[in-house]
Amino acid sequence: MDNGVTQPVAIVTGANTGIGLETALGLAEQGMRVVATARDPRRGAEAVAEIxxxxxxxxxxxxxDLASFASIRRFAATVLERYPRIDVLVHNAGLAPGGHRWETAEGFEAAFGVNHLGPFLLTGLLRDRIVASAPARIMIVxxxxxxxxxxxxxxDDLQHRENFHTxxxxxxxxxxxxxxxxxxxxxxxxxGVTVNAVNxxxxxxxxxxxxxxxxxxxxAVPRDNAASSAVLANLPEPMTAARGAIPSITLATAAELATTTGVYFxxxxxxxxxxxAADLDLAQRLWDESERLVALHPAH
Ligand SMILES: NC(=O)c1ccc[n+]([C@@H]2O[C@H](COP(=O)([O-])OP(=O)(O)OC[C@H]3O[C@@H](n4cnc5c(N)ncnc54)[C@H](OP(=O)(O)O)[C@@H]3O)[C@@H](O)[C@H]2O)c1
Known part of the structure; x- marks a missing residue:
């Protein structure tokens, strides 16, 4: 691809729908060259056409596909080949298992694998390019x-083999x-690279x-659907995806947040x-364990 990319480059994962689509749209509107990711090419193409x-x-x-280390590695290789800079990385893609336990290609429980370990691996693969592009911003939804x-x-049971509750x-x-x-x-x-989390x-x-x-x-079949439904029934009216994307867009672009890092918004x-959640020892323990799990599945 020519890229001739002179604009800032923003990667938004899971941009084919929901908050990710609106985040990609908002960053494109602000003049960024958006790299939208999707695991289904047809739905991805439809979303890109809409944006x-x-x-x-x-x-x-x-x-x-964040449920496959091979896909993550292919994605990272493509991005590193095509884009000389990465200014923004929005880890937006994610899932709530909806009552079903399933596993990623490497055998990790899906929420842990897709929501955490996939982004962990991807960030590691893109890290040097992001640092070389500083000032740059990484955020995780x-x-x-x-x-x-x-x-x-x-x-003791990070993959929830013993005890699975959605x-x-x-x-x-x-x-x-x-x-x-x-x-x-x-x-x-x-x-010069900031990293923040956002609700x-x-x-x-x-x-x-x-x-x-x-x-x-x-x-596995759920045991806790009733409990989940009770929690969901008590939630307030949801906002639109466009409103839901405002925090990610703000964290990616606001001048006043250029040096804010390590913050949960x-x-x-x-x-x-x-x-x-603020416990740094637990955070480091997860980091070490994530490195160990990724190393069990090296590129081949
Ligand atoms: N909605 C809320 O109320 C809410 C509240 C707090 C936080 N969040 C967070 O917001 C983020 C976006 O969620 P959303 O509400 O916009 O949900 P959504 O409409 O279900 O969109 C989720 C996105 O993640 C993608 N995704 C799921 N599994 C993937 C995988 N294995 N590999 C790559 N991409 C994958 C989806 O792709 P497919 O369409 O192909 O599945 C989709 O693009 C998530 O991290 C979620 O945890 C949402």
């Missing part, structure tokens, strides 16, 4: 639902996003509606974390 139509800007599409794992991650695994994966932010922000301090709020999207392709890998405001 291009609504913004009049060119948007690139590169396939990415976490969730206020992290509080539903009040004891943090279950390090909300618990989702909440743990969103806590993992916060732990990732703590450690990466500290590692990148002084490089977009409650947004009307397809989250929690398992996709057919994922259900094909389901290996509730929408666009820095928020205080629970002690468990």
């Amino acid at each position: 291009e139509r609504r913004t009049g800007r060119t948007v690139d599409l590169v396939p990415l 976490s969730s206020g639902a992290y509080r539903m794992a009040p004891d943090g991650l279950c390090f 909300l618990q695994v989702y909440a743990e994966s969103k806590t993992a996003n916060i732990y990732f932010t703590h450690i990466l922000a500290r590692q990148l301090a002084g490089t 977009p709020g409650y947004v009307a999207t397809q989250l929690g509606q398992p996709r057919e392709a994922d259900l094909a890998h389901a290996v 509730d929408r666009t405001r820095p928020a205080t974390l629970t002690p468990v």
Whole structure:
């Protein structure tokens, strides 16, 4: 691809729908060259066409399935070949298992694998290019639902083979996003690359509606649907995806946040974390364990 890219480059994962689509649209509108990722080429192409139509800007599409290390490595290789700079990386893609336990290609529980370990590997592969592009920003879309794992991650059973509860695994994966932010922000301090986590709020999207392709890998039937439904029934009216994208767009672009790093935002405001989520020792433990798990599946 010629890229002739002189604009700032922003990667938005999971840009084919929901908050990701609106984030990609918002960043394109602000003049960034957006690299939208999708795992389904048809839905990705439809989303890109919609963004291009609504913004009049060119948007690139590169396939990415975060449930496959091979796909993540292919994606990273393509990006490194095509784009001399990466100014913004928005880890938006994510899933809530919707009552079904299934595993990624490497055998990780899906919420842990897709929401945490995939972004962890991807960031590592793009890290040098992002640092070389500084000032640059990395952000990860976490969730206020992290509080539903009040004891943090279950390090004895990170893959939830023994005990699978939909909300618990989702909440743990969103806590993992916060732990990732703590450690990466500290590692990148002084490089000009900022790292923040954001809760977009409650947004009307397809989250929690398992996709057919994922259900094909389901290996367990839920025991906690009733409990999950009770929690979901008590949520307020959701906001639109366009509103839900405002925090990600703000974190990616706001001049006043250019040096803010290592912060968890509730929408666009820095928020205080629970002690468990703020615990740097636990965050480092997850980092070390993630490195170990990734190393079990080297590129070949
Ligand atoms: N909606 C809310 O109320 C809410 C609240 C707090 C946080 N969040 C977070 O916001 C982010 C965006 O979610 P959303 O609400 O916009 O949900 P959504 O409409 O379900 O969109 C999720 C996106 O992630 C992608 N994705 C899922 N599995 C993937 C995989 N294996 N590889 C690559 N991409 C994958 C989806 O692609 P497919 O369409 O192909 O599945 C889709 O593009 C998530 O991280 C979520 O945890 C949402």
